[in-house]
Amino acid sequence: MSPRMISSDDRGLHYGDGLFETVTCVHGQPRWLARHLARLRLGCERLGIAMPDQALLQAKIAALADGQARCLVKLIVTRGVATARGYRPSGAEVPTLVVQLYPWPAPAAGRFTVDVSPVRLGENPLLAGLKHLNRLEQVLAQQQAGIAGVSETLMRASSGGVICGSMSNLFLCEATALITPGVEQCGVAGVMRSLVMDAARAVALPLHVAAVSPERLHAAPAAFVTNVRLGLQSVGTLERRELAVDPRVLKLQDWIHAHTA
Amino acid sequence: MSPRMISSDDRGLHYGDGLFETVTCVHGQPRWLARHLARLRLGCERLGIAMPDQALLQAKIAALADGQARCLVKLIVTRGVATARGYRPSGAEVPTLVVQLYPWPAPAAGRFTVDVSPVRLGENPLLAGLKHLNRLEQVLAQQQAGIAGVSETLMRASSGGVICGSMSNLFLCEATALITPGVEQCGVAGVMRSLVMDAARAVALPLHVAAVSPERLHAAPAAFVTNVRLGLQSVGTLERRELAVDPRVLKLQDWIHAHTA
Numbered sequence: 001m002s003p004r005m006i007s008s009d010d011r012g013l014h015y016g017d018g019l020f021e022t023v024t025c026v027h028g029q030p031r032w033l034a035r036h037l038a039r040l041r042l043g044c045e046r047l048g049i050a051m052p053d054q055a056l057l058q059a060k061i062a063a064l065a066d067g068q069a070r071c072l073v074k075l076i077v078t079r080g081v082a083t084a085r086g087y088r089p090s091g092a093e094v095p096t097l098v099v100q101l102y103p104w105p106a107p108a109a110g111r112f113t114v115d116v117s118p119v120r121l122g123e124n125p126l127l128a129g130l131k132h133l134n135r136l137e138q139v140l141a142q143q144q145a146g147i148a149g150v151s152e153t154l155m156r157a158s159s160g161g162v163i164c165g166s167m168s169n170l171f172l173c174e175a176t177a178l179i180t181p182g183v184e185q186c187g188v189a190g191v192m193r194s195l196v197m198d199a200a201r202a203v204a205l206p207l208h209v210a211a212v213s214p215e216r217l218h219a220a221p222a223a224f225v226t227n228v229r230l231g232l233q234s235v236g237t238l239e240r241r242e243l244a245v246d247p248r249v250l251k252l253q254d255w256i257h258a259h260t261a
Numbered sequence: 262m263s264p265r266m267i268s269s270d271d272r273g274l275h276y277g278d279g280l281f282e283t284v285t286c287v288h289g290q291p292r293w294l295a296r297h298l299a300r301l302r303l304g305c306e307r308l309g310i311a312m313p314d315q316a317l318l319q320a321k322i323a324a325l326a327d328g329q330a331r332c333l334v335k336l337i338v339t340r341g342v343a344t345a346r347g348y349r350p351s352g353a354e355v356p357t358l359v360v361q362l363y364p365w366p367a368p369a370a371g372r373f374t375v376d377v378s379p380v381r382l383g384e385n386p387l388l389a390g391l392k393h394l395n396r397l398e399q400v401l402a403q404q405q406a407g408i409a410g411v412s413e414t415l416m417r418a419s420s421g422g423v424i425c426g427s428m429s430n431l432f433l434c435e436a437t438a439l440i441t442p443g444v445e446q447c448g449v450a451g452v453m454r455s456l457v458m459d460a461a462r463a464v465a466l467p468l469h470v471a472a473v474s475p476e477r478l479h480a481a482p483a484a485f486v487t488n489v490r491l492g493l494q495s496v497g498t499l500e501r502r503e504l505a506v507d508p509r510v511l512k513l514q515d516w517i518h519a520h521t522a
Contacts, residue, residue: 004268004269005266005267005268005269006266006267006268006269006274007265007266007267008265008266008267008337008359008361009361010274011400012274013267013271013273013274013337013339013359013394014281014337014394014396015277015394015395015396015397015399015400016276016277016394016395016396016397017396017397017400020275047397047400047401048404072346076269076274076275078274085333085363085366086403086428087396087399087400087402087403087427087428088400088403088404088406088407089400089403089404098269098274100269100270102346105346119385119387120384120385121383121385122382122383122384122385122388122419122447123381123383123384123419124380124381124382124383124398124419126380126398126401127383127397127398127401132397133274133275133276133277133397134276134277134395134396134397135275135276135277135278135348135395136276136277136278136308136388136393136394136395137385137387137388138276138348139272139276139278139308139348139349139350140308140387140388141348142347142348142349142350143309143349143350145349146349158383158384158385158419158420158446159419159420166348167347167348185419186383
């Protein structure tokens with residue numbers, strides 16, 4: 001877990017003023033690093049944090065992943081130690097970089113079960129899409145998911161639409177197209193989500209970004225959730241309704257596998 | 262500033278999974294501590310974090326404030342160092358307590374100027390009212406306020422209503438009553454806000470919690486913002502419109518002064 005210490009004056013602690021990425025590494029090599037770093041760069045731009053040097057990030061990831069068959073490396077970039085009290089950044093902060101190694105989690109046994117969380121996502125287009133450090137909504141949703149005993153929990157926006165899982169993006173397998181909700185008001189623009197979108201285009205599977213009401217979700221014959229660790233994970237059970245496995249999932253997986261270094 | 266170090270595995274850093282209070286101290290004595298601790302306790306209950314021992318908190322505040330004419334003491338309580346990867350708390354975490362001393366800020370010179378921020382507040386009733394560590398919206402709003410050169414910036418909810426300042430609560434001085442927005446969907450239930458509400462009741466000034474549209478805000482003859490450091494701060498200028506100072510402000514200040522140990 002490579003714990004180290006950070007200053008208790010760090011704005012990452014005080015305000016969640018920063019960003020993170022969880023990079024999957026196989027045989028010591030980070031996967032889809034360019035996409036992770038592109039999202040991190042976008043986040044730094046939106047928050048006005050200096051993007052850490054890319055070569056430095058790559059070197060730190062490589063050093064931790066070296067010799068590991070499979071592992072996760074988490075990057076945290078905060079605005080840095082506060083140089084003055086209060087929310088307003090002074091502009092003189094030096095970003096803090098934390099890079100941590102985690103073992104690859106053991107795969108969960110049994111069906112992949114999903115429910116819809118009672119915890120909603122607040123909407124803010126300035127923060128939507130980013131993997132920032134303000135994650136209390138996900139913490140609360142996962143607390144509830146733990147009580148409910150489900151593998152993942154889907155989250156609705158405060159205005160009603162189903163957006164994503166607490167730690168994944170969502171795709172519905174409708175008869176004529178794959179559907180994934182937009183992440184312009186809340187939710188994270190997942191790296192695996194972007195790969196699925198590229199794969200669908202490449203293999204000519206219709207895929208649309210569209211609003212997903214709870215009714216639309218519950219009418220879907222099949223669905224899958226995505227993140228870089230799970231890949232494409234078919235939903236086995238959605239609130240006690242058993243879902244089919246859609247053949248399009250395998251096609252997308254094959255393309256992504258073939259196009260991953 | 263009494264910096265100390267915390268583990269980079271702390272969930273306060275990773276997720277903003279925690280709460281804070283900024284306590285004003287005068288002649289070594291914390292003011293309104295019972296109200297601060299009541300809000301902290303409510304936050305701990307909502308997030309499922311063990312409330313730190315009250316006597317311990319009091320002793321730590323007293324130790325820092327000792328000998329200071331005026332100072333701020335900030336308490337941060339996080340869920341603690343992660344015992345497992347991911348959003349879901351294991352329940353085995355031991356809360357982290359950070360207690361820091363800050364000098365009393367120099368009062369700003371000139372008129373107290375206020376604008377309406379382009380940054381909105383996402384809405385989540387499970388987090389609303391709490392002083393939790395997910396504060397990116399306030400950071401973004403204060404960045405904008407810095408560019409605009411205003412003393413404070415008012416924030417609207419994503420659904421439209423004006424809720425509060427980035428670091429204060431808002432009261433409009435309408436002809437027949439004082440009005441303050443509700444904080445059930447977003448915003449913080451401020452300690453000074455609760456004191457103003459008690460004071461208004463005690464001196465029989467009509468005060469209502471009610472929705473404040475931008476139109477209602479801009480029609481108000483006078484307004485003030487509150488926090489424990491500023492007390493009741495009359496708004497001098499609201500987006501270039503000069504506001505009056507309402508005589509009710511002095512009445513409320515007098516009551517609060519008389520009822521503060």
